[in-house]
Amino acid sequence: MVHPKWARRVHLYPTIDIGRIDGSLSERKAIAGEIRNACESCGFFYIKNHSIPQENVDEVFDLLKRFFALDEDVKMDAHVQKNPAIRGYEPMLETRLDPRTQGDVKEAFTMGDCYLEPEQSYTQKTGQLPPTYGTQPQNIWPKDAPWWREGLYKYYNQILPLARKLVRILALAFDLDENAFDEIFRFPITGMRSLHYPHTPLDEDKENVGLGAHADFSWLTLVLQDSVPALEVLNREGIWIDVAPQKGTFVCNVGQYLERQRNGNFSATVHRVRNKTGQERYSLPFFLTPDADAELDALECCRGDGGEMGKPEKIGVGDLYIKRVLPARKNHPTRLKFKDVP
Incomplete structure (x- = not known):
């Protein structure tokens, strides 16, 4: 049951059918138009008919449940602080966004x-x-x-x-050739984050x-969400x-690079996860960012004085990524090493 204090408005964000994403150019452009409208209006949307079978989705949720049910010492063997790239296992309260x-x-x-991991076929993807x-x-x-x-692989x-x-x-949504971004997504920065939110007693005095x-x-x-509601978006x-x-x-x-x-x-768009039901919840976000060595500039169509950001400078994707990811891991050795670097 959702406590009255936490009752929130529900907005039906657009659900876009991408079943013809491999279809004709006109069909792809139609999908692109819908996605562009969603990104301009709210920055959030659902996609359906995405080609990943439901049995595979069910399988990965079973995988998450099996992993997070392991003894703590098994999971801590891959603790995030043992990895300079800030990957691995994070116990409760490890981060504070x-x-x-x-x-x-x-x-x-x-x-x-x-x-370096063979499952990712670096040489095959990049030549x-x-x-x-x-x-x-x-x-x-x-x-x-x-x-x-x-x-997970x-x-x-x-x-x-x-x-x-x-x-x-x-x-295509930006009226570009559909291969326009291929050069900055040859071997992109990715993050796949398996998440487990525990049973949490409902307390009207504590969010x-x-x-x-x-x-x-x-x-x-x-x-990828399970069936337990918790994701919230801050609207305009x-x-x-x-x-x-x-x-x-x-x-x-939409992410900050886009x-x-x-x-x-x-x-x-700003969003958060709040346990309004007290139920256990699992989710699996996948984050896609251009190649670490790419330089990202505002698109020609968006430069000048008209954009909300004025005239943004070209950025190095990897350098900015490190500067933005580290602050959320206040005790991580990599963050402590670079704490005085602007």
Whole structure:
């Protein structure tokens, strides 16, 4: 039961059928138009008929439940502080996205792009050998749960191609050639974040913040939700709106890199996760960002004085990514090492 204090308005964000994403150019442009309208109006939308079978979705949620039910010492073997790339397992309250809260009431496991792990086929995707400046994999895995790596990669290698197709659809949405962004998405920065929100007693005097208010520091985010409502979006009137789970869909939202590329014409909308039911919840967001060595500039159509951001400077994707990701991990060794770097 939802406590009256936490009752919120529900907005039906657009649900876009992408079943013809591999169809004719006119069909792809029609999808692009719908996505553009959604990004301009609210920055959030659902996609359905996305090609990932429901049995695979059910399988990955079973995988998450199995992992987070493991003994703590098994999960802590891959603790995020053992990994300089800020990947791995995060126990409860490890992060605090909203500094006004005690911390995020959730546990998580993050993996992402890694040119050294064979599952990601770096050479096949880029036509180059892996860089020689790094010898340690970007991801860390618990040694006593090999099935976890296998299962996450099975899903990762389904969601990444889908995200890449959406990149091309967004190029069409900007009236560009659909391959316009291929060069900055050859081997993109990715983050796949398995999340477990525990049973939380309802307390009318305490707001249970599973994930503090924030805007995603990505280009595009695709979120797989289970059936428990908790995701909320801050609309333009300053009201928190429920993004209700819809079976068979992903929730997609604009990230800050895409907002910058569009010079503010698309908004990276603030959102949060709050446990309003007390039920256990699982979700799996996938964050897509251009290549670490890419330089990102505002699109020609969005430059000048008309955009909300004025005349943004060109940015180095990887450098800015590090500066923005570290502050949320206040105790991580990598953050402490660079705490005095502007």
